[in-house]
Amino acid sequence: MVNYWKEILPVDRYQVQSSGHIHFEELKVVTLLYQPLIGAKAYSLYMTLFSERFTGESTHHSLMNHTQMNLQHIFEERKKLEAIGLLKSFQKSTDDERKFTYELQPVLKPEQFFQDDVLSVYLYGRLGKERYLEIKKRICLEQVGHDEDYKEVTANFNDVFSSLHQSEMRAGLNSEFHQSDKNHQHKSENQEQSIPKFSNEDFDFETLVRDLSSFIIPAEVLTESIKDSIYRLAFIYRISPLEMSSIVQQAYFRDDELTPTSLRQEVQRWYKIEKPGQLPRLSERKQQDTTQTHEKQPELSREEMMVKTFETISPRALLERYSEGGRAASADLKVIDSIMFDQKLPIGVINVLIDYVLNTNDMKLIQSHVEKIASQWKRKKITSVREAMALAKAEHQNYQAYKQKKSNPNNRSYQRNNVRKDKLPKWMASQQEDQSTKKEENTTKEEKKSVSESEEKWLEEYLKGL
Numbered sequence: 001m002v003n004y005w006k007e008i009l010p011v012d013r014y015q016v017q018s019s020g021h022i023h024f025e026e027l028k029v030v031t032l033l034y035q036p037l038i039g040a041k042a043y044s045l046y047m048t049l050f051s052e053r054f055t056g057e058s059t060h061h062s063l064m065n066h067t068q069m070n071l072q073h074i075f076e077e078r079k080k081l082e083a084i085g086l087l088k089s090f091q092k093s094t095d096d097e098r099k100f101t102y103e104l105q106p107v108l109k110p111e112q113f114f115q116d117d118v119l120s121v122y123l124y125g126r127l128g129k130e131r132y133l134e135i136k137k138r139i140c141l142e143q144v145g146h147d148e149d150y151k152e153v154t155a156n157f158n159d160v161f162s163s164l165h166q167s168e169m170r171a172g173l174n175s176e177f178h179q180s181d182k183n184h185q186h187k188s189e190n191q192e193q194s195i196p197k198f199s200n201e202d203f204d205f206e207t208l209v210r211d212l213s214s215f216i217i218p219a220e221v222l223t224e225s226i227k228d229s230i231y232r233l234a235f236i237y238r239i240s241p242l243e244m245s246s247i248v249q250q251a252y253f254r255d256d257e258l259t260p261t262s263l264r265q266e267v268q269r270w271y272k273i274e275k276p277g278q279l280p281r282l283s284e285r286k287q288q289d290t291t292q293t294h295e296k297q298p299e300l301s302r303e304e305m306m307v308k309t310f311e312t313i314s315p316r317a318l319l320e321r322y323s324e325g326g327r328a329a330s331a332d333l334k335v336i337d338s339i340m341f342d343q344k345l346p347i348g349v350i351n352v353l354i355d356y357v358l359n360t361n362d363m364k365l366i367q368s369h370v371e372k373i374a375s376q377w378k379r380k381k382i383t384s385v386r387e388a389m390a391l392a393k394a395e396h397q398n399y400q401a402y403k404q405k406k407s408n409p410n411n412r413s414y415q416r417n418n419v420r421k422d423k424l425p426k427w428m429a430s431q432q433e434d435q436s437t438k439k440e441e442n443t444t445k446e447e448k449k450s451v452s453e454s455e456e457k458w459l460e461e462y463l464k465g466l
Helices: 024-038 040-051 060-067 071-084 110-115 117-127 129-141 189-194 205-211 224-237 241-255 260-274 290-295 302-312 315-322 330-342 347-360 367-379 385-407 412-418 426-439 445-465
Strands: 013-018 087-093 098-104 161-166 279-284
Touching: 013 060, 024 040, 024 071, 024 110, 024 117, 024 129, 040 060, 040 071, 040 098, 060 071, 071 087, 110 117, 110 129, 117 129, 117 224, 205 224, 205 241, 224 241, 224 260, 241 260, 302 347, 302 385, 315 330, 315 347, 330 347, 330 367, 347 367, 347 385
Parallel strands: 013 098
Antiparallel strands: 087 098, 161 279
8 A cells, every 4th residue: 555654644734625515415425326435434534524614724633533543544535535536635735844625526416426437337336236226216306406835636536446347246238327318418517526537547548549540530539528538438447548449430430420428338339248247346456565666676775675664664563563563552652643743753764763762772662762862853854764864873873982981981991891782773783883893903804704794684684574
């Protein structure tokens, strides 16, 4: 899954607005038509945001307390609302803080929902034929009549969901969700705002254009509405550019024109032949694990892999790794929450701090000690993992030198043998031991090689542990 803590933190503030007036009666559409697609948690988040419209700013921490969901779940469910067309998210970042505006979008009218290729197909798959027809009949009869500093960060439909083809459900070409009302072919203004949006990264449109002959199909036929329909239909039915090229030609030849409706009907004919008795099914798209991606890159050194690990792992997960899979102690989590709220350090920097304090304090997170270091790093404007690691190394070297001088400034032998050395993180210990080997003029080549191999082994074991 995407590293949510890079995108949002509990201390980040948000406000809720509404694009147009949303009637309470329209919430019935959200309950009966949208909830089966997005699930109960996303539905609960939507209703909470709906209740917070125009009430001022709040923190995501308060939203966590109100919904009883952790930040990762809130982030994931928010993406579902964005993908389905119920929410747009805008973000404004400054040096000191990050703010979000969540804009609730108008809900589609029932007849618009059932005409939409994406939503109607997947609702049919989730509910089944009988329940789908029951809901459709009932709800259609009961229907009722930003600041420029923000940039839109709303997720696309195909960023969150993927189209799967399994024989979980069956229907023919003339299934009820395919029936369209000729009187409602044109989308209303609300529908344009609320239907799921698609990115074009998953479909090679240039390949389709190259395969089409301009002598047979004029270039002006491929209007923006046709392109949008191609993207949507290709995603739903998992059609390749070359297959879509053939479908476009067939649709154009059949009616001597190309419209979204004729293209959709031709796709349905093609799909009935290619995959008889099957319909697409909606699934959440799984994000690639960035940690695994980095570990598979042979060009990264071990130190770089360690930096990437600190950048991508969550503080909770890091604590649990040290507990060998056990749950992180609530007291330790409160310490982390405290510095996250008070100092607003990046997650990677917090991970370095955790690792350093645990290894130099007998695996204990002492709150006063952690807060002291965190406030110092904040004053020094530490914003990256490398900066944090470098500062930790320098501070520890200064502390060790101070202890040596204080214990016996005139006896170097005494310093070397009697000053207690703290247990250090492997990324810190390896560098210090490497420096000490350079200072020892009488160390043999075999001993140096042994030290180097030992450091490498330590670092390798440490990375495996993370």
